Amino acid sequence: MYVRYFSMLAVAIRTFALAYSAGYNRVTYKDKQRDPSAVSKQRPKNLNLFSIRLPIPAIVSILHRISGVILFLLIPFLLWGLNLSLSSPEDFDELHLFLTSPLMKLLIWGCLSAFIYHFVAGIRHLLMDVHLGENLQSGRLSAKLTLFISIVMIILVGIWLW
Amino acid sequence: MVKSVLGVHHPGLRDWVIQRVSAVVMTVYTIGLVLFLVMNSRVEFADWHGLFSHWWMKLATLLCVLSLLLHAWVGVWTVLTDYIKPFVLRLILEVLVYLALITFFFATLLILWGV
Numbered sequence: 001m002y003v004r005y006f007s008m009l010a011v012a013i014r015t016f017a018l019a020y021s022a023g024y025n026r027v028t029y030k031d032k033q034r035d036p037s038a039v040s041k042q043r044p045k046n047l048n049l050f051s052i053r054l055p056i057p058a059i060v061s062i063l064h065r066i067s068g069v070i071l072f073l074l075i076p077f078l079l080w081g082l083n084l085s086l087s088s089p090e091d092f093d094e095l096h097l098f099l100t101s102p103l104m105k106l107l108i109w110g111c112l113s114a115f116i117y118h119f120v121a122g123i124r125h126l127l128m129d130v131h132l133g134e135n136l137q138s139g140r141l142s143a144k145l146t147l148f149i150s151i152v153m154i155i156l157v158g159i160w161l162w
Numbered sequence: 163m164v165k166s167v168l169g170v171h172h173p174g175l176r177d178w179v180i181q182r183v184s185a186v187v188m189t190v191y192t193i194g195l196v197l198f199l200v201m202n203s204r205v206e207f208a209d210w211h212g213l214f215s216h217w218w219m220k221l222a223t224l225l226c227v228l229s230l231l232l233h234a235w236v237g238v239w240t241v242l243t244d245y246i247k248p249f250v251l252r253l254i255l256e257v258l259v260y261l262a263l264i265t266f267f268f269a270t271l272l273i274l275w276g277v
């Protein structure tokens with residue numbers, strides 16, 4: 001008699017526990033009964049980044065990261081240029097000649113683009129720190145503005161370079 | 163007892179503050195440098211060298227480069243932590259970045275010293 005009550009209680013607890021976990025895993029109790037591995041099989045999982053369309057704030061974010069890594073790699077070249085530009089008039093002129101060659105101009109435009117983008121996207125971050133553009137709508141707007149402003153600035157710098 | 167808000171128990175918060183403060187320092191320096199370049203249409207060696215021979219420019223440059231290196235450290239640390247999963251490889255890369263940044267700092271000191 002007692003054994004029967006206990007087994008009923010155990011079944012009730014198990015049912016409750018499974019129903020509770022089903023809320024998280026989207027697996028019903030029936031699925032669980034049919035196939036014990038259903039939990040791991042049916043959990044939605046998508047690790048293929050190329051099938052996910054990134055929302056605009058995510059694009060702005062990943063570009064901020066990529067431009068940051070590029071700028072980090074440029075630090076030694078920046079210091080090399082600073083050193084040369086300050087050592088002597090001859091070195092200054094030589095550096096000037098080197099940097100104004102067509103290929104180098106293009107490269108410098110690329111580097112400045114990374115800087116400008118990182119700068120503008122960083123300002124967006126600082127504005128978010130003072131609670132500007134924190135919700136979804138304004139976040140998307142500021143992401144679009146970041147792209148727009150940096151493209152305009154990159155074009156202006158290109159005009160200034162040539 | 164008052165606990166330090168930015169102490170060793172909150173490395174994340176410390177990094178967060180470093181990233182923001184260094185960003186503001188570099189922003190101010192950049193705007194200043196761009197203004198100098200815009201106001202002097204043709205910058206010769208004498209102008210450039212003259213600008214960097216002022217003590218306040220040396221101080222500002224050193225402060226900016228220090229901010230840049232700290233900023234780069236926080237950024238690169240974050241990127242390495244996100245993408246490099248094997249601990250030993252990550253540690254090696256972190257040490258290399260750390261040594262590079264320290265080298266850059268002393269290189270900057272030498273460059274500014276020579277002006």
